[in-house]
Amino acid sequence: MTITVPITTTELIWIGFSGAKYIFRVHPIGEMFWPNQPGNYIYAKIDQFGFWQPVYIGQGDLAERSNIGRHHQGHCILSKGATHFHEHLNANSILRLIEERDLLAAFPMTYAPVGCNVKYGG
Numbered sequence: 001m002t003i004t005v006p007i008t009t010t011e012l013i014w015i016g017f018s019g020a021k022y023i024f025r026v027h028p029i030g031e032m033f034w035p036n037q038p039g040n041y042i043y044a045k046i047d048q049f050g051f052w053q054p055v056y057i058g059q060g061d062l063a064e065r066s067n068i069g070r071h072h073q074g075h076c077i078l079s080k081g082a083t084h085f086h087e088h089l090n091a092n093s094i095l096r097l098i099e100e101r102d103l104l105a106a107f108p109m110t111y112a113p114v115g116c117n118v119k120y121g122g
Contacts (some may be wrong), residue, residue: 012052014042014086016102023096025084029078033063039089040099041065043116044083052105055082056116059096062087076116 013021024042043056056077058065066085068074090096104110110117 011087013102014054015106016099016101017105018102020099020102022088022099022103024088027066027085027087029066029068029083029085031066033066033087035061035063037062037089038091038093038096039087040096040103041069042086042103043077043084044086045081046081052084052086054115055080056106057100057103057110058117059090059100064091073116074111080114080116114122 010026012026013023013024015021022040025039029043038060039062040059041057041062042054044052044054047053056073065071066087068077068085071077090099104117107115109115111119
């Protein structure tokens with residue numbers, strides 16, 4: 001089960017494996033972002049029980065990463081039923097990588113074959 005805490009209809013908290021809480025804004029897939037806005041993001045869907053399920057977790061320029069047609073895993077993300085792009089700005093590249101790893105550890109279902117993240121090194 002995914003652990004998220006709704007804040008509003010457009011924001012929620014994803015909780016990492018470490019217990020750290022990350023506030024994300026929720027957007028439908030296809031919404032455009034200004035370039036040069038680095039951050040963390042999650043492609044997600046709502047499951048049959050009404051919980052958010054992550055399909056892909058990543059970090060990078062949000063304008064590039066939110067463009068599902070150009071995302072390197074765009075086809076997989078859509079085939080797994082993702083409907084929304086969750087994001088938050090994070091200019092610090094080291095903190096983005098730490099957060100990405102923390103969330104991937106908390107949500108291993110984002111790795112293939114269930115999700116679309118690729119697990120390197122086994």
